[in-house]
Amino acid sequence: MAEDCVFCRIIAGTEPASIVHDDESCLAFMILRPIREGAFIVIPKVHIDHFTDLPDDLAAHLMIIAQRYGRGLLSLTPATRIGYVVHGFGVPHAHLNVVPQHDTFDIISARYIDADAPYRVTERLIEPPSRAALDAMAARLRAARD
Template identity: 35%
Template sequence: MADCVFCGIVSGSVPAFLVASDPAGLAFLDIRPVFKGHVLVIPRPHVVQLTDLPAPDLPAYFGFVQRIAAAVPLAMDAKGTFVAMNNIVSQSVPHLHTHVVPRTKGDGLRGFFWPRRKYDSDDEATAVAETIGKEYLRLSVAEGGRRE
């Protein structure tokens, strides 16, 4: 879709701090992260919400989300992740996306209040994206799976 920023990221016409690429989608840093290392995972085709994603695409997409959710805490020295998705309401970009947010006990995140932060610089964001991407690749190789 021509006016969708996430479709622009898929096509390469919109820059992003890319974490990982998979046939099922892309993973990149949220530019307004809840915590540093907050990743968005999107499917490659333009679909607005989860109910629009074709059923045959669900296993590959959620397998990709699962692998990113495994990589984020390892890369960010976190204890776990918060994985969430909005459908229409509170969906800032009308393209399906799954949030993978690093979590640590006592991090201050309560309920659905999402205070946003910024990276100190593009260099910091690039380093975080590369660190998570390396963990994703390491985990993928360990699983014996094929990844881009």
């Protein structure tokens, strides 16, 4: 556990989160500023910064959990595909982003933007859902898990 890590504090229960899944080795919870409704992340309970440093079996477990809830997520939202992203930025604690995709632009590189500089890409454009809405979606995901 790293005291200065918000994900470690969520694991410890000292930081709020809308929990989707909790087991011995991983935790899944709703993203505060989701690209699309229902986006969540899966993290290992051990504090490891880089996803590529995870032991193979733990990395595979995170993907299996993402799959089980991802299938339910597809049925709960207008998404046509579920995307998985490990970008490694933001919180320095490995995390797998599970993103309901409505179209090809829900996961994209800023390098594709055809605009005169400067432009900015920021999650602050996304209004965070209420905690009640995040808790409700977490409950729907748990119920839809296969």
